[in-house]
Amino acid sequence: MKRWSIFASTTAVIALLAGGCSSLDEHQREWIFQPSDRSWGNTADQTAGMEQVWIDFRSSLTGEPARLHGLWLGNKPESADTPVLLYLHGARYNVNGSAPRIRRMHELGFSVLAIDYRGFGKSTKGLPSEDTAREDARAAWTWLAARHPQQRRYIFGHSLGGAIGIDLAASVKDESGVIVEGTFTSISDVVSSFKWGWLPFEPFITQPFDALAKVKDIGAPLLVVHGALDNLIRPELGRKLYDAATDPKMFVLVKGGSHHSTNTVGGTEYRAAVEQLFSVKAPDPAAPQQQATPGATPPRAAAMRPYDAGRQI
Template sequence: DTKQREWIFQPSDRSWPGANTAGMEDVWIDMPAQDGARLHALWLPQPATAGNAPVLLYLHGARWNVAGSSPRIRRLHELGFSVLAIDYRGFGKSSAGLPSEESAAEDARAGWDWLGRHAPGRPRFIFGHSLGGAIAIDLARSVQDEAGVMVEATFTSIPDVVRSFRWGWLPVGPLITQRFASIDKVAGIGSPLLVVHGSADPLIPATLGRQLFDAASEPKRFVLIEGGNHHNTQSRAMEQYRQALDELFGLRLLAQAPTAPTAPASPR
């Protein structure tokens, strides 16, 4: 179990090269039930003139800390969201420890509750990339007040990801403890779901994204980005995101909002 958690999460304080968190506020979220543990997060709000702008919880994937997601955070901010992006325990400046499926779910819920307290009455959305997509689906199934869910480059379950590897024929599936079985949870989401995947993703095949979408309840949308890989799909899919914000989430005015100044472009 320990080795699986190390392999799946690869927790560290490393950032993706070129990460730029300028203008993002540091936020600390206490977790009293966890012996004084706390989460570090980045908060990028809309200006006060944006009024009742929707808020979004950003859940990153494995290996890199939350600062490594700064390009994606900025793009979601440009779409009109105030974004809270958390680091799970074991990542970045959050409390030390080896993450697990259970602890990551607790961390996501803590971030969700923080948004509820600090932006009461505003529509709240959930976004997850890669492993964060599985955490996002688990959170969305367990809460009743999300306005919509977006997942990108994610999967049906860890056993299915393992079976997609060259050595996936080995019978290791029953031994996997950190299963992240989104395929069994996604139908329980009670809000619109956007699933985005790159056709050239070498880490998580697009077929897994499609299977996850097929298992979800309506309303939903699947966007396949031709030539997109595991890291650059969002940067190639902004028009599709804007269209989905309008047609799936009913955020027409948000989708047409002026673009805010951004950091230098990143392939992520």
């Protein structure tokens, strides 16, 4: 919360006192992404068993080669029935810092590809922007689709990653479902929810991340998860995002969940929602895994009835 208050006041001062638009843009990108090579906890333990992945492409924005570093945590054995998920993390920490949440999504039945945007971790250096993050997510999605063309593919985004994921889902047509956690409607709405939110920031925002305008264009089932105790991205923003989406969709408010703990505290709710909305069932650790019949068609989540688990708000 403190960091976003600093961002808000800094943006106002720059907008009113400084001259250069490029300087304002750079400050916003720095405060929104807080790019780094930092992660918390014992990284070696967190990422044990995960495969290092490299995704190379040529940026249409710069015309230069770009490289993304990622982590892959697959299911064994993997079949045409195994769903795969693109994991898009939030600000500040690199992909290794998301390892616990990656494992929890894996435990729900997904094979997971998680990436660092340019500017984070071992990916190509540079100050990220909304445009470069959008391009990075699309490159990772293309990579995932090329290697798992027969499997259902899902998009997951936490916080800022949720806005990036919604942007991606609105522009592609081959996703089977989208999950966002602790995600906002727009940067403008986030700033407005803070102490200095009464100031006229919107005309000076260069990185809008307007997920609210794009969520209606998602053509797959959408799961919006939010912690009831999230003081950074308030639950009302998650609910507003859900309300703007088209069916089928589900909103889950996790009691006791904060911006960083919802995925842990809400494990039971997550499991039930993923199974009901997407027909993805978490594997039973005690049951032997069986190879699915090649070419079998998995159930379509879009055929399920819309369900709203978030009537608490």
